[in-house]
Amino acid sequence: MSTDSDIIRRAEQAPQAFAEVFDRHAPVVESFLRRRLGADAAQDALSETFLTAFRRRASFDHTWESARPWLLGIASRVAAKHRVTEAKHWRAVEASITGSNPTTDGGIDEAGGRIDAAAAMRALAPRIAALSIKDRETLLLYAWGDLKAEEIAVALGIPVGTVWSRINRVRRKIAPPGSRTARLTWIAKEMDDGTLDARA
Amino acid sequence: MELLTLVRDIDNAPDNTAPERIARSRAQVLEALAERPRRRARWVWGGSAVAGSLAAAGIVTAIVVGTIVAPVATQPASAAAVQVLGDAAKVVIAGVDPVVGPGQYLRIRETYELVSLWDIDENSDLSDPLTGFNTPTFTTSEGAVHARGSRDLYVPSDRSNDWILDDRTTNEVLAVYGDDRTLPAYERMVAAHPQRDADPGGLDALPGGMQEWDPDFDDDDQYWDPLRESYDEMPRDPQDLLGWYRENLTTSSDDWYLFQAIGRFLSTDVMPADLRAASLRVLGLLGGVDVARTVDGVTTLEMPAQLDEGGEFGDLLVSELDIDTSTGRIVGSREVYPHRGTDLLPAGIPWVSWHVEVAVVDEAPAP
Numbered sequence: 001m002s003t004d005s006d007i008i009r010r011a012e013q014a015p016q017a018f019a020e021v022f023d024r025h026a027p028v029v030e031s032f033l034r035r036r037l038g039a040d041a042a043q044d045a046l047s048e049t050f051l052t053a054f055r056r057r058a059s060f061d062h063t064w065e066s067a068r069p070w071l072l073g074i075a076s077r078v079a080a081k082h083r084v085t086e087a088k089h090w091r092a093v094e095a096s097i098t099g100s101n102p103t104t105d106g107g108i109d110e111a112g113g114r115i116d117a118a119a120a121m122r123a124l125a126p127r128i129a130a131l132s133i134k135d136r137e138t139l140l141l142y143a144w145g146d147l148k149a150e151e152i153a154v155a156l157g158i159p160v161g162t163v164w165s166r167i168n169r170v171r172r173k174i175a176p177p178g179s180r181t182a183r184l185t186w187i188a189k190e191m192d193d194g195t196l197d198a199r200a
Numbered sequence: 201m202e203l204l205t206l207v208r209d210i211d212n213a214p215d216n217t218a219p220e221r222i223a224r225s226r227a228q229v230l231e232a233l234a235e236r237p238r239r240r241a242r243w244v245w246g247g248s249a250v251a252g253s254l255a256a257a258g259i260v261t262a263i264v265v266g267t268i269v270a271p272v273a274t275q276p277a278s279a280a281a282v283q284v285l286g287d288a289a290k291v292v293i294a295g296v297d298p299v300v301g302p303g304q305y306l307r308i309r310e311t312y313e314l315v316s317l318w319d320i321d322e323n324s325d326l327s328d329p330l331t332g333f334n335t336p337t338f339t340t341s342e343g344a345v346h347a348r349g350s351r352d353l354y355v356p357s358d359r360s361n362d363w364i365l366d367d368r369t370t371n372e373v374l375a376v377y378g379d380d381r382t383l384p385a386y387e388r389m390v391a392a393h394p395q396r397d398a399d400p401g402g403l404d405a406l407p408g409g410m411q412e413w414d415p416d417f418d419d420d421d422q423y424w425d426p427l428r429e430s431y432d433e434m435p436r437d438p439q440d441l442l443g444w445y446r447e448n449l450t451t452s453s454d455d456w457y458l459f460q461a462i463g464r465f466l467s468t469d470v471m472p473a474d475l476r477a478a479s480l481r482v483l484g485l486l487g488g489v490d491v492a493r494t495v496d497g498v499t500t501l502e503m504p505a506q507l508d509e510g511g512e513f514g515d516l517l518v519s520e521l522d523i524d525t526s527t528g529r530i531v532g533s534r535e536v537y538p539h540r541g542t543d544l545l546p547a548g549i550p551w552v553s554w555h556v557e558v559a560v561v562d563e564a565p566a567p
Contacts, residue, residue: 015233016230016233018229018233019226019229019230019233022229023226026222026225026226027218027222030218030221030222030225031215031218034215034218034221035210035211035212039215039218039221042218042221043222043224043225043228044225046221046222046225047225047228047232050225050229051229054229054233093211096211097210120206121210124203124206124207124210125210128207128210139207140207142204143204144207144208171203171204174207
């Protein structure tokens with residue numbers, strides 16, 4: 001089977017070959033965009049992503065066999081251009097999260113766990129929406145795009161170390177108030193400010 | 201539960217409508233790839249806006265009909281069509297082109313008509329008036345708007361100077377079909393996105409004819425006449441030139457595609473005359489081209505092509521080119537689906553059509 005790299009090379013001479021790249025990755029890219037922008041906007045964003053990818057196919061790094069990180073990076077950029085739509089979708093997501101949709105036949109404990117998880121997710125949504133674009137796209141490529149840090153680095157054109165620092169920063173930012181992670185955030189902030197040392 | 205696990209679970213329910221969206225997007229992407237040789241992809245937000253931008257981009261087709269089209273018949277162009285094209289080529293070589301003096305401009309005025317479909321089921325969210333026009337198909341649409349737009353391109357006598365593109369005209373609604381709510385929905389959409397859906401693209405200077413499509417990308421600029429850099433290398437022998445087109449238009453070597461593409465290149469009227477003449481003769485080498493009619497000195501050539509899948513557009517695409525026999529110029533083109541499976545709008549209305557006029561003028565509007 002041809003690699004994505006092979007197909008993209010072929011698309012230089014035969015653009016229709018790019019359809020195979022679409023067929024391989026469209027479900028993942030569509031899911032990523034739908035979760036960021038909502039179903040109404042996902043189709044156009046998906047098309048825009050693949051047309052942009054086709055137009056910029058010369059920029060594909062052929063040392064990578066898979067085009068998925070590259071495509072998700074473009075999709076992330078497309079999504080970022082539609083901030084209003086994304087913000088609106090995050091509000092809809094927050095409103096739609098409930099714990100009443102059982103996925104198994106579990107008992108009371110499991111039901112309670114679902115409700116707790118739903119509450120936690122409901123609280124998370126506005127925090128994620130409030131992140132900077134750079135932090136949010138890094139987080140979502142990691143969590144929704146299922147990319148490794150090295151792949152996110154390729155997707156966004158940044159060093160791997162930056163990916164990790166962003167993820168760690170995001171974890172602190174979106175953690176619930178009072179949690180250990182949040183306390184670490186407070187400590188980190190104090191250290192950054194120099195105030196912790198002063199108190200000591 | 202671990203924080204990132206919670207993030208992963210947000211909005212993670214399967215969506216049964218995703219395959220349908222993906223299929224529609226696939227068709228959009230393939231259609232755009234098929235247009236690739238004539239334009240660099242300029243994607244805009246919104247389905248009907250796509251039609252608008254296609255119009256603005258000066259290309260042939262604005263619709264998605266599937267990916268495989270085959271000629272209806274394999275016979276060569278009719279003798280009558282070859283005769284018309286040969287005569288037109290001779291007229292072009294004889295040199296009847298308008299003379300553009302120093303400081304003057306060749307004004308190319310394009311008037312186009314196109315159909316926008318409206319799907320009421322997609323338009324429930326009134327906060328985003330584009331939605332009902334995003335993903336229209338004949339089978340899902342409750343309404344259709346037939347609109348007309350125009351734009352002027354001013355080509356300076358010295359083509360290294362700025363070309364002026366005047367695309368300030370707002371599209372005019374010619375007719376509305378179907379549900380009574382179609383026109384209000386269209387007007388809401390235009391009000392919300394005037395620069396895309398009513399197609400007033402503004403007044404722009406194109407340095408040397410170079411147009412910037414997407415400011416986000418440096419490699420996206422393109423000459424208005426995209427084959428300009430190849431004019432010298434393009435063969436003047438029609439058979440060789442046909443081979444060049446098949447090879448270099450890259451997308452499709454199908455005759456229906458070449459018929460439309462070459463027709464549009466010729467209609468913009470900025471190719472060297474000998475290349476235009478040879479390209480006219482190339483049209484006579486394509487299969488299935490025939491004379492449809494002649495009215496007031498304008499002969500219409502048609503090429504039917506079989507739609508492989510049929511579906512909502514029926515099983516037949518008929519492409520037409522209008523040739524002014526006194527000048528050898530392509531003055532119109534249209535795309536018709538006579539068997540489309542809908543009674544939403546009359547069958548005789550082309551899906552998209554163009555009328556092109558050229559004139560020499562002393563000045564161009566200043567951006």
